[in-house]
Amino acid sequence: MPNWGYSFVEQKYDADRIAKASGRDLRIKPKHAREICATIKGMKVEQAKKFLEKVIRLEQSVPFRRHKKKQAHRNDLKEFKWYAGRYPQKAAARIYEILSAGESNAEFKGLDVDLCRIIHAATHRGRIIKRYIQRAHGRSTAKYKHLSHVEIVLYELPS
Secondary structure, eight states: OOOOOOSOOOTTSOGGGEEEEEEEEESSOHHHHHHHHHHHTTOBHHHHHHHHHHHHTTSSOEEOOSSOTTOOBOGGGTTTTOOBEEOOHHHHHHHHHHHHHHHHHHHHHTOOGGGEEEEEEEEEEEEEEEEEEEOGGGOEEEEEEEEEEEEEEEEEOOO
């Protein structure tokens, strides 16, 4: 088993007010996970959960800031200054689960969840599972399955 660490540096923050959660080798695209993490970073926990629920129900789109050529523009993204967006439901559902785990970790540590804010939300590319589909005339085509690592850190702000 690998020993996973966090890319978050805790030196500036009080360690007693931090709660962490991570998901490793998730079957979501790193591109979608990156855009969701960039959007929810800085939000309060309840605000981020409502945002992710709206994305799962296809009511709110996620702004795509990178790799957005030929991307459809969305009317609900005028507040973000980025008009290109999508509805990555699967990635939003997995990140919602990680956020819920971070929330329960904060409760376990005795933190007030209403005052917690997401100070670190990052995603990293994981392994790529390579498979092959048989084609006609003895050929084959590659079929890749992308994995991602997502980590979320919550910090209780002083009241």
